[in-house]
Amino acid sequence: ALLIGALPPLRPGARVLDYACGSGVIGAGAAAFAPGIVLELLDxxxxxxxAARENVPGAHLHLGAALAVVGGARYDAILSNPPLHEGFVENHAQLEQLIADAPAHLQPGGILKIVVQRRVPLDRLLSQHFATVTTPAENGRYRVWRAATT
Structure with a gap:
């Protein structure tokens, strides 16, 4: 809910990817918030x-753990609540890979929006790959990061 509430306006036809979509909660929220977007889900x-297929009818699905599975696709927005654990061990490798790969998969003016626990410091890592980094929303536990290449 925190990430969906912090979404920018998305025009009909905008290409949006829900990365590490799980059951599709973020994708479903984005589709409800911005009808007419072209939604893709990756997990x-x-x-x-x-489960995501049932929860977000009409979305295109990708099976894989990295943006490489979408080929050269470019998006207006990539949204994610990325996994930070493998089993019981904290592991930020998938999050770091997403941040490194996302700029090549964003349209000019496109954005990456990530929601993670507040304790996860992303400012330095995001700033290495994006021109603009902000935190448009947070609560006692989570923070939304917005990164844009311009």
Missing amino acids: NDSVALE
Whole structure:
């Protein structure tokens, strides 16, 4: 809900990717917030993608753990609540890969929006790959990061 509330206006036809979509909660929220977007969902869990297929009808699905699975696709927005754990071990590798790869998959003026626990420091990492980094929303536990190449 925090990430959806911090979404920018998305025009009909805007291409949006929900990265590490799980059951599709963020994608479904984005579709409700901005009717007419072209929505794609990516996750490395086939069971989660099946749930997302039911929760977000009409979305295009990608099975994989990295942006490489979408080929050369470019998006107006990439949205994510990325996984920070593998089992019980904290692991930021997928988050770091998303941040490094996202600029090549964004249209000019496109944005990356990530929601993570507030304790996860992303300002330095995002600033290495994006021209503009802000935190448009947060609560006691989570923070939304917005990164743009321009």
